[in-house]
Amino acid sequence: MAGAAGYAETMPLPPLPESAIALAAHASDWRQAVEVAGSALERSGATLHSYTARMVEMIDEFGAYIVIAPGLALAHARPGPDVLADGLSVVTLVEPVAFGHPHNDPVGVVIGLAVATPDAHVTSVAELANIFNDPGAIPALAEAATVADVQRIMSAGKEEAER
């Protein structure tokens, strides 16, 4: 279970093409911030527009629990026919927005995630821990100036797992 064997079971994160990255985006509230992350997933070919709406619905239904660390929201919904391929998107906001989380607001970085099957969801989401257990990762993403910066930060988990 836990330990080295457990880490090896995590699957790689979905690809992060340039089309799925939006730097210094403008959003006036959390809804718009999630929609930017959803649009990036759509642009990369991972999802249809209804998936973006479903990500917003998750927060309407359950609250701001997707804000899992100071400044970071992990927008996602359940797998469905509107997920065409596993996908990941990264959005940084010029002006951070409040999601309504008691400790982790405001949010300046939104990760969008879509996967086709529940199993892939669990294993690839876990891979995000390899990136963000480094406390420097969220501030580094928030300040990323180029797409290449973002891709470099988001590939850190891979090196961590191989170590």
Place this chain on the structure above:
Amino acid sequence: MKIVAICGAGIGTSAILKVNAERVLDRLDIEADVTASDVASVRTTAADAQVILTSPELVDAIGATNADVVVIDNYFDLSELEAKLEAALG
């Protein structure tokens, strides 16, 4: 020892909580079975759990339970997880 990580969909943020809880338990040398689940099925999946790990936003939705509800603010802060798990299990 059974620990259940709860999130809204059961297949997103709870997976992060699960993998980091396993790391911390490993460090504490505590044997436990950690599963990821969702709020809707918490009655079933956490019926025999000692500990429920979740977000402050989901505590009300989880409602009354025999398990210790441990609220995690920063899912990537292993020292927060370690301190809170140690307090709940100790």
